[in-house]
Amino acid sequence: MRASRLVSLLLLLQTRGRMTAQELADALEVSVRTVYRDVESLGAAGVPVYADRGPAGGYQLLEGYRTRLTGLTAPEAEALFLAGMPGPAADLGLGPVVAAAELKVLAALPGELADRGGRARQRFHLDAPGWFRHPEPTPHLTALARAVWEDRLVEMRYRRWRAPREVTRTVAPLGVVLKAGRWYLVARCDDQVRTYRVGAVLDVAVSDERHERPADFDLADYWREWTERYERDVYRDHARIRLTVAALEFMPYVFPPEMSRGARAAAGEPGPDGWLETTVPIESVRHAHTELLKLGAEVEVLEPAELRERLAATAHAMARLYPGAPDAPAGAAGPPATPARPCPLTPRADPAAPVRR
Structure with a gap:
C-alpha cells in the first residue's frame, strides 16, 4: 500500500509540478505528516525531490527528471477501459482518437492485463441519457x-x-x-x-x-x-396539499426528485381515512398544476388559492367531458371513500426502471 502511494506521489509531482504538502495530502487522502515521511523516503531512494520554502513554496522534482515507471495493476487496467466513454467521446469528435489510444494501450500491456481490460469493457457499459429521452442534437x-x-x-x-x-x-x-x-x-x-x-x-x-x-x-x-x-x-415556492398514502408512495415514479423528496420529508401522519397533509416544493403554479394532475383524485391542494382554482377548473372541465361517472354522484364532496391506486406500479419497484406502457 505504501509503495503504491509513493509511486502516486512521484507521478503527481511529475505531472503537476510544484505542489504543497497539503495539496499532496488532499490528493493522496493522507495526513500532511505522512506526506513529509513519504517525501523523505523518495529522497533516500535517490529521487531528486526538493522543497521551496515560503508562501509560494512546495515540493517539486529536479527540472528534467522523468520516471519511466508506468506499470499498471490489474484493477487500474480494468478501470482504464471503463473510463473511455465511447459515446461522449464520439460526441466531442474524439471517437477515433479514443479507439486508437485504446488499441495502443492494449498492445503495450502484458497479456493478462490486456485480457482484464477487455473483459471490463465487455461487462460494463455507460448509457448516460434517461429513459424515453432522445439524444439532443449538438451540431456545434x-x-x-x-x-x-x-x-x-x-x-x-x-x-x-x-x-x-x-x-x-x-x-x-x-x-x-x-x-x-x-x-x-x-x-x-x-x-x-x-x-x-x-x-x-x-x-x-x-x-x-x-x-x-x-x-x-x-x-x-x-x-x-x-x-x-x-x-x-428552481423550486422557490411551496404548495400545501393533502393526499393519500398511496399517492405519496407513488410520487417518486412520476414527480421530479426535488418535489418528491420534499413532499415525503414534510409529510405528517395519515388519518383514519388514509389521507395526510404535506408541503411540496414547486417551480411555479403552472408547473405544479401539471405535476399534481398526475395524482388524479388522490390529491387536494389547500394552498395557494391560485393553484387550487386551476385544478378545480380542470376537474370541472373533465367532468363535463365525462358526465354521469358512477363513482361521482351529483353533489358529492371530498375524497372517495376507497381511493383507487393511480397506477399498478408498487412502491417497491425501481422508479428509474423502464415502465411498460
Whole structure:
C-alpha cells in the first residue's frame, strides 16, 4: 500500500509540478505528516525531490527528471477501459482518437492485463441519457470543445427561454459537461461564469483570439456548486396539499426528485381515512398544476388559492367531458371513500426502471 502511494506521489509531482504538502495530502487522502515521511523516503531512494520554502513554496522534482515507471495493476487496467466513454467521446469528435489510444494501450500491456481490460469493457457499459429521452442534437459541440481546449474566444448565437429568445454572446469557454445525457458549456461572459445548454446553441464562430483561463477555476467544483444552486433556485415556492398514502408512495415514479423528496420529508401522519397533509416544493403554479394532475383524485391542494382554482377548473372541465361517472354522484364532496391506486406500479419497484406502457 505504501509503495503504491509513493509511486502516486512521484507521478503527481511529475505531472503537476510544484505542489504543497497539503495539496499532496488532499490528493493522496493522507495526513500532511505522512506526506513529509513519504517525501523523505523518495529522497533516500535517490529521487531528486526538493522543497521551496515560503508562501509560494512546495515540493517539486529536479527540472528534467522523468520516471519511466508506468506499470499498471490489474484493477487500474480494468478501470482504464471503463473510463473511455465511447459515446461522449464520439460526441466531442474524439471517437477515433479514443479507439486508437485504446488499441495502443492494449498492445503495450502484458497479456493478462490486456485480457482484464477487455473483459471490463465487455461487462460494463455507460448509457448516460434517461429513459424515453432522445439524444439532443449538438451540431456545434465539437467546435466548442476545440475552443475550450485551445482557450479561444467564441461568438455564439443562443436560443434562451425568455425574450428576446435569440441572443448573440462573445464568451470565453472554460469547459464542457455531460449531465444526464445533455451537454453544457461553461464559459465566462461579462466577467461572470455562466452555463449554456449546447443543444440551444444555434451558431458558433471560433475566434483566433485567445483568452486567459483563470488560474483558480476548477470545473468540477464550479459544476457541483452550480447544480446545487440551480436545483435550490428552481423550486422557490411551496404548495400545501393533502393526499393519500398511496399517492405519496407513488410520487417518486412520476414527480421530479426535488418535489418528491420534499413532499415525503414534510409529510405528517395519515388519518383514519388514509389521507395526510404535506408541503411540496414547486417551480411555479403552472408547473405544479401539471405535476399534481398526475395524482388524479388522490390529491387536494389547500394552498395557494391560485393553484387550487386551476385544478378545480380542470376537474370541472373533465367532468363535463365525462358526465354521469358512477363513482361521482351529483353533489358529492371530498375524497372517495376507497381511493383507487393511480397506477399498478408498487412502491417497491425501481422508479428509474423502464415502465411498460
